Amino acid sequence: MATSSCVVRAATLRGVSAVSVDVEVCISAGMPGFSIVGMGDASVQESRERVRAALRACGFTMPNHKVVVNLAPGALRKTGSGFDLPIAVGLLCATAQINPRIADGYLFAGELSLKGAVRPVPGLLAYALCAKRMGLALVSALEEGACEVEGLDRLCLESLCDLRKGEFGRLRMPAGEQVTLEKDFRDIAGHDMAKRAFQIAAAGGHGVLMMGPPGSGKTMLASRLPSILPPLSRAEALESAVIHSVAGEDVTAELSGVRPFCAPHHSASLAGLVGGGSPPRPGAISLAHNGVLFLDELPEFAPSVLQGIRQPMEAGEVVVTRADGSVRFPALFMLVAAANPCPCGYFGDKQRACTCSQRMISTYQGRIGGPVLDRIDVHIDVARINPGQVLATGHGTSSAQLREGVMVAREYSSWRRANTGLDERGASTETLVRACCLNDADAAFFESLATKSHMSGRAIMRTLALARTIADMEQAPAVGHDHICEAVGFRVREGGAQ
Structure with missing residues (x-):
């Protein structure tokens, strides 16, 4: 038989972001088999059995030839069951059981049941942001509580059987559900x-x-x-x-x-x-x-x-x-x-x-x-x-x-x-001191309290930041005597500085 191939866009989670992965499916003459290469973990390798069962349950044919699925780039470790859907789409496109152009312009992410139903996977919001960066639409399961991402088309697929239609359903977003805090x-x-x-x-x-x-x-x-x-x-x-x-x-x-x-x-x-x-x-x-x-x-x-x-x-x-x-x-x-x-x-x-x-x-x-x-x-x-x-x-x-x-x-x-122009958050010690605008008397008073309480350098700066917040609550441009006293009172417990 002539070699046939297809490339489908997918992604894998890396930390809290999704990284683009090309699912390359190649069907060629040789000893029948189904292998997945490209540093996939155990859940990725298990996709072979889920994809086989799902294709047959939906009336498609699993090719009786040598099937190789490459997850590129090969040096990137791939994890999760979200590769089930893109692998299945790649097989169907490579064997012309569905229109090969159906995969163009989409990023696929979803797990398959043995009956061919598409299930959501963790991190779909990260997949959505990845698809947006790549200029693609995201095709995933029919997800409850899906988040709308500006500038991204989110489409859904309930079952592999729906691929015969040649089009995807549009994912309906919830109408801004609000969560209220009951604890007061x-x-x-x-x-x-x-x-x-x-x-x-x-x-x-x-x-x-x-x-x-x-x-x-x-x-x-x-x-x-x-x-x-x-x-x-x-x-x-x-x-x-x-x-x-x-x-x-x-x-x-x-x-x-x-x-x-x-x-x-x-x-x-x-x-x-x-x-x-x-x-x-x-x-x-x-x-x-x-x-x-x-x-x-x-x-x-x-x-x-x-x-x-x-x-x-x-x-x-x-x-x-x-x-x-x-x-x-x-x-x-x-x-x-x-x-x-x-x-x-x-x-x-x-x-x-x-x-x-x-x-x-x-x-x-x-x-x-x-x-x-x-x-x-x-x-x-x-x-x-x-x-x-x-x-x-x-x-x-x-x-x-x-x-x-x-x-x-x-x-x-x-x-x-x-x-x-002074942003003391995470800035240098000098910036925090300048933002407090201490006069000489208040600076000397704070120094004496810090010495008496055996404050470390970090404790001194954190106490000063606390005093700056107290001053902000009173909309005071400079940290004063009362702000320092309250800050030290919250910082120092009986027995010394903490």
């Missing part, structure tokens, strides 16, 4: 100081560490932080949605502007928190990108896991290095952590006596590690409130009231940066 700070009575701390943290994107006995309300406070954060911008929403799409999670909340809130269990592994595996997948800190990462029972996390978040907290990304290269995952998040002060949880509690020795308390708190504590800006003690305040639930300061202060601070800081 109003539900928390008392804790006015903690609410103030969360308002400041939300205004400047600062990390928060809460320490207090069980039942004091630490988890309730943390879970309501997204309700006072500004909604995601369109670009931020797309960034966060892509990460959740690659992880196989629903993206409705992110696309409606709700900031992610990720709360991994303290038994999480390093790969589960930071990212990893084979192929590398985003971890909890990447799922919290542009949102909040809540680590409850912080001392219960393995020390090696906690130390793994140190670099991402400052760099805003995770770099996972493997033998075949490095993968970058975005990880720009607000860290909120909660911890009991001791193993029994009641050290310092006025209502219940602690049963731990001083050595047990020091060992327990030492599990967190100084380097991690040094990177958290706001440290607060959360005490249990009296029964009368508990029964007054529903009458506290609301999220709407707190969010108003957050938005004022963010708008003023944006205006200040634009007018002064």
